[in-house]
Amino acid sequence: MFDRHREWDALTRFAVDPRAGATLGVVSGRRRQGKTYLLRALCQAVGGFYFAADEGADAESLRRLGEAVAAHTGAVAPLSFAGWHEAVDALLALGKATPLPVVIDEFPYLARANARLPSILQNALAPLRPEREESQTRLLLCGSAMSFMGGLLSGNAPLRGRAGLELVVPTLDHQLAAEFWGIDDPTTAVKVNAIVGGTPAYRREFARDDTPAGPDDFDAWVLRTVLSPASPLFREARYLLADEPELRDTSLYHSVLAAIAAGNTGRGGIASYLGRRSGDLAHPLTVLEDCGLVIREPDAFKDNRTHFRIAEPLVTFYHAVMRPIWSDLEHSRDARESRRLWQRSQRRFQSSILGPHFERLCRTWTRHMAPEDLLPDLPHRVISGTVNDPAARTSHEVDIVAYGLDDDNRQPLLAIGEAKWGETMGVPHLDRLRRIRGLLTHQGRPGAETARLLCFSGTGFTGDLQAEADTSRDVVLITPGDLYQRT
CATH class of the missing domain: 3.40.50.300 (P-loop containing nucleotide triphosphate hydrolases)
Known part of the structure; x- marks a missing residue:
């Protein structure tokens, strides 16, 4: 066990x-x-x-x-x-x-x-x-x-x-999942987790203990497991929906999940993707929530805004990568054709799967697994949010927003952060966070003025940004290796 x-x-x-x-x-x-x-x-x-x-x-x-x-x-x-x-x-x-x-x-x-x-x-x-x-x-x-x-x-x-x-009985968190799959390389661990999550049976029964041998084996592992029509993982996402008795109109629910997987996390975006009115989605979204397939998350700064995300990574992978090329995958004649299909899907995999999944891992790590000295206090909530910038006539998406909880039940801001999976982060990313912190300070948010700035990157940081972090206590750089470091 x-x-x-x-x-x-x-x-x-x-x-x-x-x-x-x-x-x-x-x-x-x-x-x-x-x-x-x-x-x-x-x-x-x-x-x-x-x-x-x-x-x-x-x-x-x-x-x-x-x-x-x-x-x-x-x-x-x-x-x-x-x-x-x-x-x-x-x-x-x-x-x-x-x-x-x-x-x-x-x-x-x-x-x-x-x-x-x-x-x-x-x-x-x-x-x-x-x-x-x-x-x-x-x-x-x-x-x-x-x-x-x-x-x-x-x-x-x-x-x-x-x-x-x-x-x-919950799914395994990303640290336990990496240990269960026997994956030591953090980058490979993030990629595997973005596809199969922390479901134990996917390694033992479904993949028959087939795990990536290393970073160079990841693409081959995807082809011989989740994208192989002979693998139980190939159709598992479809079966997960079929197993839920409340999902009677499966075509509608598949479309809602496809909209979320494509990056439409707000109710309006989902409605636009489906060509329906926003009010028509209240029931299907509630049903998907009750089934544990969709999670509703409030915006960190806007009480009237809600974000939806898919709870099961394999379902996200199916809708973002597999469903658009399903017929081709089913009828691929040889390994060469399967490789070509997977290569054609890399952009969708990077933007719709890895990027958002990395952001969620960063929020989970900040909330539950980070070292005690990362933040000035114990985080009470870590979510994402949107900050208006009236002077620039724009808004800023903030990937990580950490709130504390003081003795008077107020929630001071402890940190804001940005997560980039496929991009080396530099000083411009830090300047953006400082701009957002300034806007939040101007709004009078408790703790905003001293909030720490967290930079998460899957590929690393420039020398200039590293120098800033070395000389500033409020700037912290986090790599995938840190996300898998036990504290």
Whole structure:
């Protein structure tokens, strides 16, 4: 098991909790993150019961569950359940003698076939009910349908207030992902992360442990994995959308994702790309958010402006690089033709994938991984924003905006920064940041006058800029190597 120490500790504490009374836990997360692996390992470690649901009719699921319970208890014949009330009580009975994890994986499949199931569980776990009070079953519901699992315990949902554990299994951050893939070169690590992100299954099951041997092997690795029609990674982005039950009109959602992947991060830009009115996008954007495929980020300086980004790098790569040449990729006759297609896609890969992804890594690093002395205080928020420049009749995009949080709940500005993946940064980039800091100071932003200036570059810095950083405490230069340096 790689990493996942926090998740494993939470699951084991929940599973062996000696207190009386059956308890409920909910485990969710995007697909391919290792949820099933964790839960199977938990059941193997303490002799728990594991049941993987399938898409099927209610009666078939009850029959399969009866067979699984009989096999677990050693019954001579499969159990026959008249309905889910009886089946749930049988699951509670499994933990009568000792605390026992009882896992129902892919729970959304069951609830889709029987919408009453959450209410049935609510009643089964009601306080003072004998079947619950006399049981130590630790019932764990697991699923990857993020919109469904996210609503299972929210608002007026039947199970709200019933759960003693709500665990979300996240993707690996870029540092852990590089370690998991066994990539030592920071530049190669950024490129690989920009395509496959931090999803563990993409290395083990999908790429079959095929990792780039070094910087010179990156292009060949792309061709033999994600761009190869014989690789599971080739169609994975399409399947991720197909797996979400809430995405009924997939053509519309693909178009919204394509607009965001093309750099249209605002609602107006997405609407223009699709040829629709901005108000028409409220529902599809909300659905994509609920499914965990799109993340909404506020502008650092404009309360009425929101940016959208795709949460899964592979989906971004598919829409920005693969979708425009999908037919050619599917019917490429040999390795030479595939190489030509990949070379033709380099500009899109650099501008639509690597540049924006590098910016996000820089924000993540500044917020969670930077050395303590990088900023004058602990960052509370690190986002991007837009600053108006009335004198020049323009506006400035700021890639990194770091806010702190003082004792009076004010958020002073700690730093602003610029990230350039394929460009050597020089003094003009620093002058631009100083201009923006001056504008923010003039606006009266707390902390703006002393905010540090961060320059992130994937290719390096000029000698003049390096000299400025050496003599000025408020100028900091950060390379990809720094992003992967453990603190």
